[in-house]
Amino acid sequence: QVQLVESGGGVVQPGRSLRLSCVASGFTFRSYAIHWVRQAPGKGLEWVAVIWPEGSNKYYADSVKGRFTISRDNSKNTLYLQMNSLRAEDSAVYYCARDPSGSTGTTEEGYFDFWGQGTLVTVSS
Amino acid sequence: EIVLTQSPGTLSLSPGERATLSCRASQSVSSNYLAWYQQKPGQAPRLLIYGASSRATGIPDRFSGSGSGTDFTLTITRLEPEDFAVYHCQHYGTSPLTFGGGTKVEIK
Numbered sequence: 001q002v003q004l005v006e007s008g009g010g011v012v013q014p015g016r017s018l019r020l021s022c023v024a025s026g027f028t029f030r031s032y033a034i035h036w037v038r039q040a041p042g043k044g045l046e047w048v049a050v051i052w053p054e055g056s057n058k059y060y061a062d063s064v065k066g067r068f069t070i071s072r073d074n075s076k077n078t079l080y081l082q083m084n085s086l087r088a089e090d091s092a093v094y095y096c097a098r099d100p101s102g103s104t105g106t107t108e109e110g111y112f113d114f115w116g117q118g119t120l121v122t123v124s125s
Numbered sequence: 126e127i128v129l130t131q132s133p134g135t136l137s138l139s140p141g142e143r144a145t146l147s148c149r150a151s152q153s154v155s156s157n158y159l160a161w162y163q164q165k166p167g168q169a170p171r172l173l174i175y176g177a178s179s180r181a182t183g184i185p186d187r188f189s190g191s192g193s194g195t196d197f198t199l200t201i202t203r204l205e206p207e208d209f210a211v212y213h214c215q216h217y218g219t220s221p222l223t224f225g226g227g228t229k230v231e232i233k
Contacts, residue, residue: 047223112170112172113175118169
């Protein structure tokens with residue numbers, strides 16, 4: 001079955017960096033766009049970034065553009081989120097979420113058919 | 126950016142009752158690219174509806190989505206105990222992807 005498992009969260013000081021990983025299994029990873037979505041404690045969901053199946057196209061929310069980088073290693077079925085210059089407002093649970101693009105034959109649909117369990121990032125001094 | 130406003134913020138109902146959740150967009154959502162998710166405490170969201178009215182795989186038929194343009198509705202015809210949760214709407218098709226603030230369906 002489809003599984004997405006995030007890791008790499010933790011407590012980090014403002015201005016520092018953190019890299020999140022998401023290991024996928026149960027589907028042909030290289031055929032699907034994958035997103036990062038975050039949720040601050042007690043708040044709603046916020047889309048962060050997407051990477052297309054071959055990694056050729058990447059798009060970001062304005063709130064993280066220039067600070068975060070999404071990447072993938074299709075040989076390892078792994079998605080990454082490099083987060084630099086972290087701010088208190090980046091504190092959230094970060095989910096990786098599969099886009100159903102691989103099932104529909106597109107590069108990106110824009111919604112999320114499977115989600116990981118999330119990893120918590122806390123930015124605090 | 127399309128802003129999605131969900132109402133009500135909280136819906137207090139009893140098992141067996143009908144739930145009607147609203148999601149209103151600040152501008153027309155192209156091609157009805159609107160999804161709904163269910164989220165229980167401590168869990169990741171789960172896809173319920175995409176394309177405004179198509180049920181995702183394995184979703185019971187008591188969940189239905191409707192609407193077009195700027196006004197969308199998620200209906201749960203008869204609430205089961207496991208349906209008490211937070212529901213989020215999300216638009217797609219234009220960037221950035223955005224979510225509504227959520228509606229909590231709680232037991233009355």
